[in-house]
Amino acid sequence: MDEMRESTVDRAMAAAQTINALSRVFGEMQAQKLVYYAQAWSLVWDGRPLFSNRIEAWQMGPVVPSLRHALHVIQQAPPAGVFTASEEATLDAVTGYYGAMGGSALGELTHREGPWREVWGDRPRDAQCSDPIPLDAMRRFYTRMALRGEGPRRPMTPTVEASDGAIERIAADTSRRWAKTLAILGS
Template sequence: MTVFDVATYILRARGEMSAMKLQKLVYYSQCWSLVWDERQLFNSRIEAWANGPVCPALYEKHRGNFRVSEGIIGGEPDALDDDARETVDSVLKYYGDKTAQWLSDLTHSEAPWKDARDGLSAGERSNHPIPVAAMAEYYGSL
């Protein structure tokens, strides 16, 4: 599975959405897969950007588009196995109706993003990674 497969699965399930919302739903899918399935959904790096967690590889696919549809991403949603689909579906059930801003604000209040941005000012650019271990530890403790 790739981040593109996960993103396309999300877009197929929920339809076109803002790029920011897609990035946050992909992030939470990765986080909860680490907790519930004890594995990464995908191996792409997630970074602590000013507006919250962003997967740069996914960003490169939708760069320049405020709204994103599945055709832009080009992943294979059928590549997700049963555990992955169950995890992403659970994430969408909880987070899917939230706004992009609400999701961004939530990530800003949580340790993995905050810790990865330690020492940076609020709007400062950053490509600091959010470690997989930090995601697993934080969300596993909730």
């Protein structure tokens, strides 16, 4: 079902719209950085990306190119049913932690952190770059932060009754999602 939702809805845009609904976004730079942090913390907490859109290391920090010049769309209501309860909780936690910061402050913060810095390297401040920020670099950096007790707190998601069929689907999805990791750990 996640694959179907991903193909029919731009989940990065839906994340930006959800963040805007939670805490009014005041500019594209702020929206870009909040979406970046939502992706980072989803990787840490859920072990998977929130969206498939590429994040690039631009001069002003991480950017999802598909969200560029889309503030008017970001300010629309988010589509319903795009995210799971866990994903919604991640968006809420990230917005609660970073949402009061403006775009410039968030940009400066991302410049001090490893994933953007590693890709940007020693380029001059006014250089151009569109190199991708690897998801693994984001996962490693923000996992270390979480282990030090830094960053937003992982949200608790409510438990719900599930049918046997739903549990079997979840188990199969989880097995597929973690197959590579489990194979690496087993060798």
